[in-house]
Amino acid sequence: MNENDIKTRNAQPADHATIIAALQNWWGGRDLTAMLPKLFLNHFNDTSFVIEKEGEMIGFLIGFMSPARKNEAYDHFMGVHPDFRKKGIGSMLYEHFFEICRKHGSHMIRACTSPVNRGSIGFHQRIGFRLEPGDDEVDGFPVTRDYNRPGDHKVQFTKVIKI
Amino acid sequence: MNENDIKTRNAQPADHATIIAALQNWWGGRDLTAMLPKLFLNHFNDTSFVIEKEGEMIGFLIGFMSPARKNEAYDHFMGVHPDFRKKGIGSMLYEHFFEICRKHGSHMIRACTSPVNRGSIGFHQRIGFRLEPGDDEVDGFPVTRDYNRPGDHKVQFTKVIKI
Numbered sequence: 001m002n003e004n005d006i007k008t009r010n011a012q013p014a015d016h017a018t019i020i021a022a023l024q025n026w027w028g029g030r031d032l033t034a035m036l037p038k039l040f041l042n043h044f045n046d047t048s049f050v051i052e053k054e055g056e057m058i059g060f061l062i063g064f065m066s067p068a069r070k071n072e073a074y075d076h077f078m079g080v081h082p083d084f085r086k087k088g089i090g091s092m093l094y095e096h097f098f099e100i101c102r103k104h105g106s107h108m109i110r111a112c113t114s115p116v117n118r119g120s121i122g123f124h125q126r127i128g129f130r131l132e133p134g135d136d137e138v139d140g141f142p143v144t145r146d147y148n149r150p151g152d153h154k155v156q157f158t159k160v161i162k163i
Numbered sequence: 164m165n166e167n168d169i170k171t172r173n174a175q176p177a178d179h180a181t182i183i184a185a186l187q188n189w190w191g192g193r194d195l196t197a198m199l200p201k202l203f204l205n206h207f208n209d210t211s212f213v214i215e216k217e218g219e220m221i222g223f224l225i226g227f228m229s230p231a232r233k234n235e236a237y238d239h240f241m242g243v244h245p246d247f248r249k250k251g252i253g254s255m256l257y258e259h260f261f262e263i264c265r266k267h268g269s270h271m272i273r274a275c276t277s278p279v280n281r282g283s284i285g286f287h288q289r290i291g292f293r294l295e296p297g298d299d300e301v302d303g304f305p306v307t308r309d310y311n312r313p314g315d316h317k318v319q320f321t322k323v324i325k326i
Contacts, residue, residue: 034312037312042232043229045231069205149183149186149197150183
């Protein structure tokens with residue numbers, strides 16, 4: 001992959017439709033569209049961004065700086081096009097997000113994922129995220145049960161970055 | 164209703180379970196729990212709050228100041244316990260939110276609701292919200308089709324407050 005073809009740019013509200021289509025197609029049948037109402041693109045686009053190759057979106061990260069938790073940032077959702085996985089795009093997304101966090105003075109980064117998403121758990125561990133304690137375990141991973149709502153269990157991650 | 168019994172306090176992450184239960188029970192069977200993942204309570208509790216009567220939650224408003232849109236605020240979700248409707252609790256919630264917005268210098272307030280929720284549309288109109296133009300109409304109301312995702316149409320509101 002020629003990295004010169006790849007561009008990172010701030011997200012904008014008009015990206016919502018493209019990202020919703022990705023949420024329907026990039027996760028092998030899981031429909032994740034309810035996780036990204038338009039408010040995230042309207043109001044957090046200054047800390048969210050997309051990666052494009054030849055004008056086509058191949059990755060995105062939707063994040064924000066926590067207003068209530070000083071010096072914390074939250075990665076709400078990130079995704080890489082299935083054809084472009086295992087090429088470093090995920091790390092590139094996080095490196096770019098960490099740069100944004102540094103500019104805002106946020107050194108504690110949080111994220112979470114579903115225990116079914118082993119790829120995401122492994123990825124977060126490889127790039128230095130720590131698994132937070134939960135109140136249960138699924139296949140050896142600490143899980144917080146009913147985290148977002150009944151039945152929606154989550155594995156939680158934290159990473160402290162140098163600022 | 165004795166207003167002395169009523170207390171407004173900042174939301175906190177531990178309120179999430181109570182609010183999730185309200186989302187299952189206060190809207191006559193519509194399950195709205197997917198709209199309020201825990202991140203809203205973790206990170207926007209400084210601009211969100213609950214109203215309690217004798218220690219029981221009877222209303223809540225989850226909102227935030229927009230980082231990307233200067234001087235704008237967004238009411239993501241508000242609710243009033245069915246037994247306490249038509250008693251001014253909704254107006255009380257918004258008045259308190261407007262106070263928070265003024266402190267942050269936010270004079271443009273946005274919110275949206277589903278076209279099926281006539282009570283919410285009427286309420287927002289009564290307290291001075293304007294219906295934004297959409298790309299379609301449902302029973303005379305302007306609606307933006309597929310606003311959050313395919314099939315999730317929304318009526319959008321704005322109100323400018325004095326600061």
